[in-house]
Structures are given as C-alpha cells and as structure tokens.
Amino acid sequence: MLTDKIDELLKEVSALSAKNAEDVEQLRLKYLSKKGEINAIIADFRNVAKEEKRELGIKINELKKAATDKINALREQVETTETASESLDLTRTAYPVDLGTRHPLTLVRNEIIDIFQRMGFTLYNGPEVDDDKHVFTMLNFAADHPARDMQDTFFISQNPNDVTKNVLLRSHTSGDEAHYMETHEPPIRVLCPGRVYRNEAISARAHCFFHQVEGLYVDKGVSFTDLKQVLLTFAREMFGADTKIRLRPSFFPFTEPSAEMDISCSICGGKGCNFCKHTGWVEILGCGMVDPHDLAACNIDPEVYTGYAFGMGVERIANLKYGVNDLRLFSENDTRFLEEFQSAY
Numbered sequence: 587m588l589t590d591k592i593d594e595l596l597k598e599v600s601a602l603s604a605k606n607a608e609d610v611e612q613l614r615l616k617y618l619s620k621k622g623e624i625n626a627i628i629a630d631f632r633n634v635a636k637e638e639k640r641e642l643g644i645k646i647n648e649l650k651k652a653a654t655d656k657i658n659a660l661r662e663q664v665e666t667t668e669t670a671s672e673s674l675d676l677t678r679t680a681y682p683v684d685l686g687t688r689h690p691l692t693l694v695r696n697e698i699i700d701i702f703q704r705m706g707f708t709l710y711n712g713p714e715v716d717d718d719k720h721v722f723t724m725l726n727f728a729a730d731h732p733a734r735d736m737q738d739t740f741f742i743s744q745n746p747n748d749v750t751k752n753v754l755l756r757s758h759t760s761g762d763e764a765h766y767m768e769t770h771e772p773p774i775r776v777l778c779p780g781r782v783y784r785n786e787a788i789s790a791r792a793h794c795f796f797h798q799v800e801g802l803y804v805d806k807g808v809s810f811t812d813l814k815q816v817l818l819t820f821a822r823e824m825f826g827a828d829t830k831i832r833l834r835p836s837f838f839p840f841t842e843p844s845a846e847m848d849i850s851c852s853i854c855g856g857k858g859c860n861f862c863k864h865t866g867w868v869e870i871l872g873c874g875m876v877d878p879h880d881l882a883a884c885n886i887d888p889e890v891y892t893g894y895a896f897g898m899g900v901e902r903i904a905n906l907k908y909g910v911n912d913l914r915l916f917s918e919n920d921t922r923f924l925e926e927f928q929s930a931y
C-alpha cells in the first residue's frame with residue numbers, strides 16, 4: 587500500500603545522517619531527484635482511487651517537506667564543520683588586541699638613557715614625593731629662593747618651624763642626585779630620569795608636570811673638559827654626527843661654574859631659520875661643575891673630589907627630534923597623535 591510506503595519513508599528520512607557533502611548529495615539523489623523515491627510515489631499517486639487522493643496528497647507533501655528540510659539541515663551541518671576545520675587558526679588570539687605604540691616621551695627617554703649607559707652611567711630612580719632637604723637645601727638653594735615659593739612648587743605639607751622638613755612634589759630630579767650621593771661613595775656616575783612638577787599655568791610651552799633626565803659624575807680629577815666631551819658625544823649621538831655644541835655661562839644654585847648648552851639647529855644646519863629664531867642654535871640643557879657645598883652636604887670631601895652635573899627636559903628633546911611644538915599633546919592621550927609614533931623605534 588502507498589500509505590505504508592510513505593510512513594516507511596518518513597521514518598527513514600527522519601533518521602538520515604551524513605558525514606560530508608558527498609553523502610548529502612547521494613541522499614538528495616536518492617529522495618529528491620527526478621528518479622528519486624518521492625517522485626516514484628508521486629507517479630503511483632496518479633493511480634490511486636479518487637476518494638483516497640486528498641488524504642494521501644497531504645501525506646506526500648508532508649514527506650517531501652520532511653525530506654527537503656532534513657537534507658538541507660544535513661548540508662548546512664557538514665558545510666559548517668568543513669569550513670570550521672579548514673579555517674581554524676590555533677595561533678590566533680582569543681580576542682582582538684590592537685598593537686600599541688611607545689609614547690614619544692618614552693622613546694626619547696630610552697634613547698637618552700641608552701646613550702649615557704654606553705658611556706658608563708648607571709640608573710637611579712628617586713622619589714617623586716620628596717622633602718625640602720633633598721630637593722633644595724642640600725643643593726644650595728637659598729632659604730628665600732623663589733623655587734621654595736607656593737607659586738612655583740606643589741607642597742604636600744609645610745612645616746612652620748623648619749622649611750627643610752616640608753614635603754613636596756619634586757620640582758627637578760636633582761634631588762635624586764642628593765639621595766644618591768648621600769648613600770654612595772665616589773666614583774659616582776649616575777643618571778636620574780623621572781617626572782617633575784611645577785606650579786605653572788598650562789600652555790603650549792609650559793605644563794604642571796614634565797620629565798627630566800639628570801646626570802652626575804663625581805670622582806677625583808673630574809673637570810669641565812670631561813663634561814664638555816660627554817655632552818658633545820651625547821649631542822652627536824642624539825641629533826647626528828654633524829651636530830655642534832656651544833656653552834653659555836649661566837647660573838644654577840647647585841653648580842659652579844654653570845652653563846647652558848645649545849646645539850646647532852638640526853633643521854637649518856646652523857644657517858638660521860624660524861625654528862632657531864635665525865640664530866642657528868637651540869638650547870637643550872643646563873650643566874655645570876657640582877658646587878663644593880653640595881658635595882660637603884652629602885659627606886663627600888670637596889678637597890678630594892670634584893664632579894659635574896647636567897639636566898635636560900625630555901619634552902624639549904622630543905620637540906626638537908619630532909617637531910612637536912605643543913607640550914600639551916604629550917599628555918592628552920589623543921591616539922591620533924600617539925599613533926604617529928607607531929613606526930618610531
């Protein structure tokens with residue numbers, strides 16, 4: 587009987603399975619093709635008595651739909667498994683991670699450190715919150731020096747009876763040198779990089795925090811000539827072999843004599859341009875011979891030892907190197923700016 591045949595096929599179809607696309611195609615041919623089982627039933631249907639046609643018609647449609655749905659489901663199932671195994675890349679990360687970039691100030695700081703480390707300097711990181719004694723007193727700042735003023739420095743706490751006990755955010759990394767000299771015997775050759783804070787109105791040229799790298803060398807017989815040669819080597823490594831330097835007399839409380847160092851303008855090569863204000867020179871750092879007062883304050887005998895110190899702003903060097911003329915860009919976290927340094931090393 588046709589109705590038994592349909593029931594049998596319905597059972598068969600619901601139990602179908604396939605391992606791959608080839609199996610699915612075979613099933614399609616067997617049940618749904620022109621010469622397939624279902625078409626054979628439809629052919630027999632023509633010979634069925636008129637009164638049975640309605641009920642059987644419904645059953646045949648049911649069978650055809652069940653077979654089509656089942657075979658489509660099997661096709662989808664094998665396609666998913668096959669694609670998944672072909673494109674499965676076990677080395678991919680579980681979640682998307684964009685490659686970041688080093689911050690331009692980190693790039694420049696690392697380069698400065700690298701140059702001086704090759705000349706034998708070691709690294710020391712001092713505290714960002716420090717006391718007046720190390721930041722000012724030991725470095726020969728007069729009691730009424732303007733740096734000790736609220737207008738210039740951020741104080742954490744002030745001691746009305748003894749200014750040397752004031753606690754503050756360091757305004758330069760020179761305090762690190764005092765810490766280091768206090769706890770180390772010469773020969774001392776140390777580099778102190780770090781963030782410093784000053785109470786300044788924020789503009790393109792000034793910020794309430796910036797970064798410095800200071801260097802200190804204390805030993806027997808250290809002279810100004812040594813300082814000049816070290817700084818010339820640094821300038822040539824940092825800005826190119828043709829770079830010239832010049833030293834201009836200056837004043838810092840903690841060095842005597844003191845000087846500001848200029849380098850020949852890397853943009854015009856010393857001929858004069860807008861960047862160097864047509865002088866051919868740009869200022870990059872301050873330096874000098876360590877004041878004997880500072881050595882004595884750190885229990886180093888100034889009759890036996892001499893030393894030099896220098897300090898530079900990392901932002902200043904980054905401005906010169908990358909032509910960034912607004913200091914605020916460094917701390918705004920604008921990824922469009924930071925991504926410009928993706929190819930920098």
Ligand SMILES: [Zn+2]
Binds near residue numbers: 863864
């Ligand atoms: Zn120039």
